Amino acid sequence: MSSCGNWFLKSLFDVLILPCGRSHISPVPFSLDQAAPPRTERMAVDQDWSSVYPTAASFKPASVPLPIRMGYPVKRGVPPSKEGNLELIKIPNFLHLTPPAIKKHCAALKDFCTEWPSALDSDEKCEQHFPIEVETVDYVSSGTSIRNPKARVVTLRVKLSNLNLDDHAKKKLIKLVGERYCQETDVLTITTDRCPLRRQNYDYGMHLLTVLYHESWKTEKWESEKSEEDMEEYIWENSQSQKNALDTLLRIKASENVSNVTKEELLASEVVKNYRNSVIALKNEGETESNISQYKESVKKLLNIQA
Amino acid sequence: MGAPRSPPRRRALPPWRGRTCGPRSRFSFRAAGRAGAEPRWRRAGCGGGSVRSSTLMGARLAGSHVETQEPKTNPLVSVSDEPETLYKRLSILVKGHDKAVLDSYEYFAVLAAKELGISVEKVDKPPKTIERFTLLKSVHIYKKHRVQYEMRTHYMCLELKYLTSSTAAVYLEYVQRNLPEGVAMEVKKTKIEKIPEHIQKPVWDTLPQVEETEVKS
Numbered sequence: 001m002s003s004c005g006n007w008f009l010k011s012l013f014d015v016l017i018l019p020c021g022r023s024h025i026s027p028v029p030f031s032l033d034q035a036a037p038p039r040t041e042r043m044a045v046d047q048d049w050s051s052v053y054p055t056a057a058s059f060k061p062a063s064v065p066l067p068i069r070m071g072y073p074v075k076r077g078v079p080p081s082k083e084g085n086l087e088l089i090k091i092p093n094f095l096h097l098t099p100p101a102i103k104k105h106c107a108a109l110k111d112f113c114t115e116w117p118s119a120l121d122s123d124e125k126c127e128q129h130f131p132i133e134v135e136t137v138d139y140v141s142s143g144t145s146i147r148n149p150k151a152r153v154v155t156l157r158v159k160l161s162n163l164n165l166d167d168h169a170k171k172k173l174i175k176l177v178g179e180r181y182c183q184e185t186d187v188l189t190i191t192t193d194r195c196p197l198r199r200q201n202y203d204y205g206m207h208l209l210t211v212l213y214h215e216s217w218k219t220e221k222w223e224s225e226k227s228e229e230d231m232e233e234y235i236w237e238n239s240q241s242q243k244n245a246l247d248t249l250l251r252i253k254a255s256e257n258v259s260n261v262t263k264e265e266l267l268a269s270e271v272v273k274n275y276r277n278s279v280i281a282l283k284n285e286g287e288t289e290s291n292i293s294q295y296k297e298s299v300k301k302l303l304n305i306q307a
Numbered sequence: 308m309g310a311p312r313s314p315p316r317r318r319a320l321p322p323w324r325g326r327t328c329g330p331r332s333r334f335s336f337r338a339a340g341r342a343g344a345e346p347r348w349r350r351a352g353c354g355g356g357s358v359r360s361s362t363l364m365g366a367r368l369a370g371s372h373v374e375t376q377e378p379k380t381n382p383l384v385s386v387s388d389e390p391e392t393l394y395k396r397l398s399i400l401v402k403g404h405d406k407a408v409l410d411s412y413e414y415f416a417v418l419a420a421k422e423l424g425i426s427v428e429k430v431d432k433p434p435k436t437i438e439r440f441t442l443l444k445s446v447h448i449y450k451k452h453r454v455q456y457e458m459r460t461h462y463m464c465l466e467l468k469y470l471t472s473s474t475a476a477v478y479l480e481y482v483q484r485n486l487p488e489g490v491a492m493e494v495k496k497t498k499i500e501k502i503p504e505h506i507q508k509p510v511w512d513t514l515p516q517v518e519e520t521e522v523k524s
Contacts, residue, residue: 056485092487094411099418106422109481111381113423113474114391120469126395130499133395140483141491164507210505217509 038062050101057096059088064095131162134205136198153193154201156209159186163213171232172223173216234283236276245275245302252303274298394475396428396497397467399482403490406435406461412490413463416482420467423478431464 043052043065052063061082069079070087082088120126135155139148160170160181173188174181181188190208192201228239236242249266266272278295285291300306399416403409413430420427439457443450470478479494486492 056487091405092408092489094415094487097411097415097485102415102418103422105481106419109477110423111384112477114471115424116393116469116471116474120393123395126393126499130393130501132500132502134498134500136496136498138479138494138496139492140486140494142488158502162502164509169509206503210503213506214510217511 040065049098050096050104053096055096056092059091059093059095061085061088127159127162131158133157134202136202152196152198152201153191154198154205156190156192156202156205158188158209160188161186165213165216168219169213169216173212174232176212176216234280236280241279242276245272249302271298271301275302392472393499394470394472394496395468395499396495397470397475397479398495398497399465399467400493400495401463401465401486401490402460402492403487404459404461405489408487408490409461409463412487413465415485416465419481420465420478423474425470425474425478426468428466428468431466433462433464435459435461 039062059082061084064082066082068082068088070082070085070091071080073079080087120129133156135157137151137153139151141148160173165173177188177190180190190205192205192208195201195204246263246266249272250261253261275298278291278298281291282295401409401412401416403412417427417430437457437459439455441453441455444452444454467478475496483492
């Protein structure tokens with residue numbers, strides 16, 4: 001082969017190779033006309049949406065076939081469209097939690113649930129069989145720490161009528177707990193938060209309840225010194241009211257010169273019993289229309305006044 | 308047949324990592340009015356199993372009477388003997404800065420509760436609170452020029468009634484995993500319990516009488 005023939009072939013090849021040799025220069029800049037069409041155009045109307053968004057994901061305009069617009073419109077314009085819209089990406093979306101997806105999840109989770117016992121269908125029955133209520137609070141929030149110091153607080157609530165207490169024990173317990181007892185609802189509330197862990201606070205709360213219960217059944221020697229000011233409710237026997245009534249009646253009988261009637265007979269009489277009931281009602285329940293009228297009637301009968 | 312193997316110990320995962328085998332306790336409450344309280348022998352999953360389950364399996368394979376109405380057991384479900392704790396009320400308070408997000412979350416939570424068979428007592432929407440503060444606009448001086456910021460917190464309270472501990476665990480995990488970004492939740496659980504043994508009767512009756520010793524002064 002002659003050298004001039006070689007040169008001719010080489011120049012031919014050189015001409016052919018040149019258009020493909022762009023690798024040493026920067027690549028062709030990407031332009032959207034060359035990009036593939038968005039996935040939305042290939043989506044069927046009855047597709048399974050939970051496979052497009054199976055988990056929480058940010059908004060992808062090419063995957064969501066909805067003409068959503070969001071943002072503040074420019075003057076005499078419309079809100080910006082979904083392509084490249086940061087507002088749509090910022091906001092949390094619920095595209096992974098459509099009703100069919102929720103139903104699917106719940107159907108899978110249903111096996112792990114247990115039924116509530118059918119016998120406990122009302123609050124009263126729950127109260128009757130399970131008197132103690134323990135209240136705890138859990139906190140979920142985003143932050144650097146998942147712990148919340150308020151989560152260790154435990155509140156115990158129990159109705160005193162469900163505990164095995166006699167009269168003296170109940171009164172002593174109410175005096176021991178003070179403000180933690182509510183008169184109207186008969187509920188004792190114990191709130192514990194002195195321990196660092198919830199389990200410890202719960203144990204401490206149960207320990208407090210046990211100690212209160214047992215201490216209230218004890219009778220100390222100094223409890224016999226309980227005076228009238230310490231009494232929770234008004235007791236008519238051995239009170240000033242009883243003494244006054246008996247005194248008055250005895251004097252009335254003495255002035256009428258009736259044979260000596262004993263105190264026991266007077267106490268057992270109907271008028272004195274009426275008077276006793278009306279005074280007790282007034283003192284314990286407060287002054288109401290019916291109470292005051294009942295007191296008036298009983299006094300009239302006692303002193304034999306016909307008004 | 309070899310010696311019965313104890314059931315394989317499940318790895319203890321932290322609560323936010325979720326569980327592959329959700330425990331499902333059998334509730335052993337006996338009440339006066341409850342009829343048909345025989346325990347349901349759900350077969351323990353995770354292979355191996357204790358003696359009881361292997362004999363049951365043997366019984367099934369031998370062709371003895373099998374309950375035909377027994378539904379297909381989920382291999383992930385494991386039943387344990389401990390009695391369930393009962394929750395009288397579950398109060399979920401959700402707080403967020405965006406009302407639309409909370410509305411969507413409410414729809415999701417209510418639908419999830421209905422699908423799982425949990426009774427929703429009520430859905431309350433307390434009014435929003437706005438925390439405002441006024442700061443100086445400039446770094447140095449210019450006291451008359453201020454800038455004001457505010458933080459709006461919207462609330463949504465969901466109250467559920469009568470849940471067992473398994474159901475509550477399942478529902479709460481599902482609902483908490485799907486909590487949106489920037490939304491906080493507080494769950495108030497009210498558990499009901501029987502009066503424990505040591506509070507049934509005062510202990511002084513059972514203790515032996517201790518003679519009071521005179522303090523010699």
